[in-house]
Amino acid sequence: MVLVLDVGNTNIVLGIYKNEKLMVNWRLATDDKRTADEYGIQVMDLFTNSDFHIKDIEGVIISSVVPNIMYSLEHMILKYFKLKPIIVGPGVKTGINIKYDNPREVGADRIVNAVAAHELYKKPLIIIDFGTATTFCAVTKEANYLGGTICPGIKISSDALFERAAKLPRVELVKTPTIICRNTVSSIQAGIAYGYAGQVDYIVTKMKQEMIDLGQEEPFVVATGGLAKFIKQESKSIDEINHILTLEGLRVIYEKNR
Known part of the structure; x- marks a missing residue:
């Protein structure tokens, strides 16, 4: 399964895909003052309450228009998921x-x-x-x-x-x-x-x-x-x-x- 994160100025939308099917999606408030651990606790709670497990996530991709939040989110993914996320930006293949x-x-x-x-x-x-x-x-x-x-x-x-x-x-x-x-x-x-x-x-x-x-x-x-x-x-x-x-x-x- 793949975890996707769309980071906007107001909200962060998260979703879990199994192949091409969106299994679940959530919405968090965007706050660039939160630490990696604060975001980690929030995301872990979402997983637990929806009966999903971190170990089932094989990849993570993030799209963001809020540069100041990326340090916390990237470190949250590395620390809690033990994965290096793909960040949408220069060098990433899009086909566009x-x-x-x-x-x-x-x-x-x-x-x-x-x-x-x-x-x-x-x-x-x-x-x-x-x-x-x-x-x-x-x-x-x-x-x-x-x-x-x-x-x-x-x-x-x-x-x-x-x-x-x-x-x-x-x-x-x-x-x-x-x-x-x-x-x-x-x-x-x-x-x-x-x-x-x-x-x-x-x-x-x-x-x-x-x-x-x-x-x-x-x-x-x-x-x-x-x-x-x-x-x-x-x-x-x-x-x-x-x-x-x-x-x-x-x-x-x-x-x-x-």
Whole structure:
């Protein structure tokens, strides 16, 4: 079995794969102040409570966009699993040809998502990841990573409104039945839900046209991340949601580098 870790700015998502099957997945808060032992205790508890055993893990792979946490995580894996993890980055085989001006600037999570989506769909793709930031990535049928767009995430946008506008409250992220609202809370909720869906649709429309101009077929749009379902309720652009896209990409990359 293989342990995969997707380290984001807000959460660390862990999964255990047996061959191509995801057996279990968990979510921890990202905290770069935790030590290797603190993370080790947390992970051991997760294993114990789910009836999995450390000795059954034959490999570990990590994708991270948080450099400050890597010392603790790598040492946790070495100490508790007695394994050297594969770290997604330069020198790791992905099968994706990155067309960025500087390929080292592309976040590991974006590369991993591109690997998974290409493996699953084998067609031109736009991949949207609704995380702390929202990323849009364009990948051709031939596995060329063309680049994309990065926007503030939904939670960041919502929190900024609360923190910078003295009279506006923090609100729950829900879609209102109408966009003309009669109270402040609903007005903010409508602005976030409909405004963000509109942003998604506009960016996807522009990206599709640019990819078609390059000779690609109309891209398939796949979304992942915790708020993908929330936005898909109103967005007209998202074809499919895959909540384990990043974990699938880590599994594929592990197989390419084992």
